[in-house]
Every structure is written in structure tokens, then in C-alpha cells.
Amino acid sequence: MGTPVVSLPATFEGLPRVELATLPTPLMPLDRLSEELGGPRIWLKRDDLTGFALGGNKVRKLEYLLAEAQALGQKAVLTFGAVQSNHARQTAAACARLGLDCHLLLTRRVPWAHPGYERGGNRLLDELYGAAVTLVDLEDAWPAYDRLVTELGGVGAFCEIPAGGSSVLGTAGYVRAAAELVADFAAAGIAPARLYHASASAGTQAGLSYGLAALAAPVTVCGVNVYHPNSLRLRERLRTLQRGQIERFGPLPALPDFEIVGGYLGPGYGLPTPAERAAIALCARLEGVLFDPVYSGKALHALLDHVALGVFEGESDVVLLHSGGTAAWAVYDNDWD
Ligand SMILES: *Cc1c(COP(=O)(O)O)cnc(C)c1O
DSSP: OOOOOOOOOHHHHTSOOOOOSOSSOOEEEOHHHHHHHTSSEEEEEEGGGSSSTTOOTHHHHHHHHHHHHHHTTOOEEEEEEETTOHHHHHHHHHHHHHTOEEEEEEEEOOOOOOTTTTTSTHHHHHHHTTOEEEEEEGGGHHHHHHHHHHHTTSTTSSEEEOGGGOSTTTTHHHHHHHHHHHHHHHHHTOOOSEEEEEESSSHHHHHHHHHHHHTTOOOEEEEEESSOSSHHHHHHHHHHHHHHHHHHHOOOSSOOOEEEEOSOOTTSTTOOOHHHHHHHHHHHHHHSOOOOTTTHHHHHHHHHHHHHHTTTTTOOEEEEEEOOOGGGGGGSOSSOO
């Protein structure tokens, strides 16, 4: 019995892609942290180091989303996010690189009091990368959207990317990342049963779980809810994307294997919790690796808590994906101890 030959579906391999990221990103063990916790060996997949526009997980999605825009001859891109959206920053930079006009519709939805919240961090970078930014209150988002669509020549005249880059096509970036991870695991000689990461618009989780299932890699993709007040919303989003993936990329030999991890959101999206801060500080001190306060820090906290709860009993390795977000630190340096 040889190793079964597995590959990604041909419908997926045929998708156009532009290169933006520096790949593969490193997979590294966090040995001092693992030892401190006394659980499985924790491996960190460094997608904070995707190597473009300060890194992060949206770069992988944009490689497919913007290749399609180019193939369709679209010259302008419109996308959406919160004021400190990492997706908006990475889209602005990718558009600059490819010579596309970038329009960002950002909404005030996080009650975080910092004097630089609407000017610094990702917001400043959006400007530096040359994006045209419309910043509105949540209730003004639809009228602002209608105005922008008209200004850009109507639906279809430009490339519209949903928040987080999480269209079915956007998930392709993480389908491809799943193949990268399978190669990483083989090189490291490990067979982890679970991978943790921060999940919000569900594109990362949909991509990883589809890709790992397509490759017959038995890894449960554990998405830590960092956005939805009710975790069931995240599950619904994931299911919707999965139906779209099967339609567009083809059926799978097995069902995508995923879990939604709730209980780590705290008071809400963009609001760090005391236990999350402690997890971030611990990893910073033991490993010299920095997690962000909005996304990856909550995933780190969930993983550390699950180690303490004995969730990984009998498992020798677990993987955590660092999805980026550290540019937001510029506006989270207050109220920190
Ligand atoms: C967008 C984002 C996520 C969540 O990814 P989704 O694909 O939207 O679920 C996680 N971490 C960071 C830093 C992000 O910017």
C-alpha cells in the first residue's frame, strides 16, 4: 500500500492567480510556550509573514480575487470593512501594486476609545497605499454604498469584494494554503489533529477545511469566533461558503472537518479581554512573537485555555495559524497593562 495520490481538484488548479505573497510562510514550533503550558507541542503557521503590506491572511485571498478582476478587465475595486480593517489595508496595497483604483467603504462599528482610532494604524496605511476612503456610521452604510456604486459606473463595471475577501473565490487562497500546510506537516514529521485560527467572515476556515478535505488530511479546522455575537452566525456563513465551493471547485471525497470555537469573543468584535491580553503578553515574553488584539490574540487565548482544559489529551502536536493584524497595535496601545 503506497501513499494515496491526492491533489486539489482540477477546477481549482485552473483558477487565475496573481503573486502577491512570499510563500510558503514558516511553520515553527513554540517550544518555550509549549513547555510552560505542559500540553502538546504548539506549531505556529506564520501567515502574519505573508510578506506583503505588513502581512496577514487577506493577501492569499487577494491573489485570486484580483486575478479575476484583471481577467475581467476591471479597473476599480470596491471593498468593505470596519474602521481598522486589515482586509482594507491589504486590498489597498494590492490594488496599488496592480495599478487598480481602490475604494474602501469603512463603517464605525467598534466602540473602542483611542484618539488615533480613525486616523492611525490601518487607517493611515489605507491612505498611504492610495485608497479612496469613505468612512460612515453603520446606519449610513447602504446610502453610501449606493452612491459609490453609481459613481463607479454601476454594478459589474468594477470589482466588488465582500468584507474580509470572503467570497467563494476568495476562499481559494486558503484552499491553496491547505496544500502548503500538508507539505509543512510532512517536512516537520508531524500529524496534528487540529488547527486553530481566528474566524470572522469565515473565508479562511472555509478554504482550509475544503482544502484539507480535498487532500484527505484528517485535520479539524477550529475557527475561534472573534466577530459574531452568536457563533451560529459563523457556522451559517461557513456552510454557505462550503455549498458555493462544492459548486465552483467540485465535490469532496469527505465532508470538510471543522469546529466553531465560541466563548472567546468577550464583550464584542475589536474589544480585547483581560485573559486575551495575558495570553498575548505570555507569548510575547516567551517566544518574541506578537499576536494582535482583535483577531489572532483571541485565537491564541482559546488555544491556551483548551490546553489548560485538557482538550489535547493524547495529542502530541497542535497547529495555530497566525493570521496577522499587528498593524492595529498603533491604536490599541491605550488601556494596556
Ligand atoms: C480578517 C482576519 C481574520 C479572519 O479571517 P476570515 O477569513 O475573515 O474569517 C483573522 N485574523 C486577522 C488578523 C484578520 O485580519
